[in-house]
Amino acid sequence: DVVMTQSPLSLSVTLGQPASISCRSSQGLVHSDGNTYLNWFQQRPGQSPRRLIYKVSNRDSGVPDRFSGSGSGTDFTLKISRVEAEDVGVYYCMQGTHWPPWTFGQGTKVEIK
Amino acid sequence: EVQLVESGGGLVQPGGSLRLSCAASGFTFSTYWMHWVRQAPGKGLVWVSHINSDGSSTSYADSVKGRFTISRDNAKNTVYLQMNSLRVEDTAVYYCTRSIDCWGQGTLVTVSS
Secondary structure (H helix, E strand, C coil): CCCEEEECCEEEECCCCCEEEEEEECCCCECCCCCECEEEEEECCCCCCEEEEECCCEECCCCCCCEEEEEECCEEEEEECCCCHHHCEEEEEEECCCCCCCEECCCEEEEEC | CCEEEEECCEEECCCCCEEEEEEEECCCHHHCCEEEEEECCCCCEEEEEEECCCCCCEEECCCCCCCEEEEEECCCCEEEEEECCCCHHHCEEEEEEECCCEECCCEEEEECC
């Protein structure tokens, strides 16, 4: 199984400042079809998860452009350019290249300082 | 608007059974893979099972293999998760997801004596 490792596990950020979350996979995530199936999810307190980013860097509809994804191979990053109060929650990376199983990172909790 | 509404959760004793349902609307259900993902209280997201669009292919996490069965009824736009031989460690909110992009609100399963 592919192990997804996120860091940090907790992040305290000042409003308006940037934030960055790292996700590393135990093996490369390039699929035989040439795509890299690395997603990012946001889970606000008390809510269901919401996908923010798919295939490394593509934002889902309605996701603010302050969220961006990047990376390749085994190293991926989610960046929030300017953190807002509504960004508080837990962020998960997930790989869908080598399945089953689909595997999630442990989650990174983002709070406001 | 895409909607996924889970039902069927509740309190069950160890060794018991439950069947979860997920009613889908707002999209062409028969063309999408469907998944179940669970989240134990205060913990992260864990993929449980998937079923392809016509129901001919399924997969399971090792932790539930042989005990859980996923199925779907494309005429009713509904996916199911039959859970047998439930264990205390199966206690979680169970989310239905469309191709792991859109998520339902979840249904809580509590396994306790």
